[in-house]
Amino acid sequence: MSDKDKRCNGWDLDMVMPELPAQGRWRGGPMTRRLRAGPETLVWHPGDGDRTIVLGDGVATLRLEDTDLTLAQIHAAIEGDPAGAKPRLGMGEIVTQGVIGRLRLGAETLRFEGLARIVIGGFSAYPGRRPG
Numbered sequence: 141m142s143d144k145d146k147r148c149n150g151w152d153l154d155m156v157m158p159e160l161p162a163q164g165r166w167r168g169g170p171m172t173r174r175l176r177a178g179p180e181t182l183v184w185h186p187g188d189g190d191r192t193i194v195l196g197d198g199v200a201t202l203r204l205e206d207t208d209l210t211l212a213q214i215h216a217a218i219e220g221d222p223a224g225a226k227p228r229l230g231m232g233e234i235v236t237q238g239v240i241g242r243l244r245l246g247a248e249t250l251r252f253e254g255l256a257r258i259v260i261g262g263f264s265a266y267p268g269r270r271p272g
Contacts, residue, residue: 183261186245195254202255206262207245214258218243227258234258 180200184191186207193199204214215234218227218241225238236255243250243258 184250185262186248188248190248191250193250193252193255197254199254200256202250202252202258203261204245204258205260207260209245209260211260214243214260217245230257232259 180198181203182191182193182197182199182201183203183205185205193202207214209217211229211232211234215227215229218234218236218239220226220239220241224240227234227236227239227241229235235257236252237257239255240253242252
């Protein structure tokens with residue numbers, strides 16, 4: 141179904157019902173904006189392979205989908221540079237500003253430098269929920 145559906149007599153639905161402003165609880169605000177995929181968010185799923193993220197890539201947020209790990213488990217699995225900044229748990233995220241490190245998830249390794257945060261998505265965001 142397109143915005144200009146024949147059942148609507150050619151009305152442009154975006155004009156009739158514009159999207160709510162970004163202050164809405166579900167559509168906007170800093171949390172939703174942070175989790176939305178965009179040019180500065182890299183979404184990674186198990187099976188995507190090893191990945192290296194550097195400062196010049198423009199990626200600020202790494203969203204790990206369907207890893208079956210909690211934020212605390214991911215935080216514990218991050219191996220950072222001993223002389224560098226340490227990652228810390230934030231509210232719904234792992235803050236990785238200034239951290240040079242790597243994260244091993246099974247046989248795959250994610251190396252990163254210049255990330256602002258790591259968040260989880262998919263069924264990992266809902267404890268007790270499994271795909272299927």
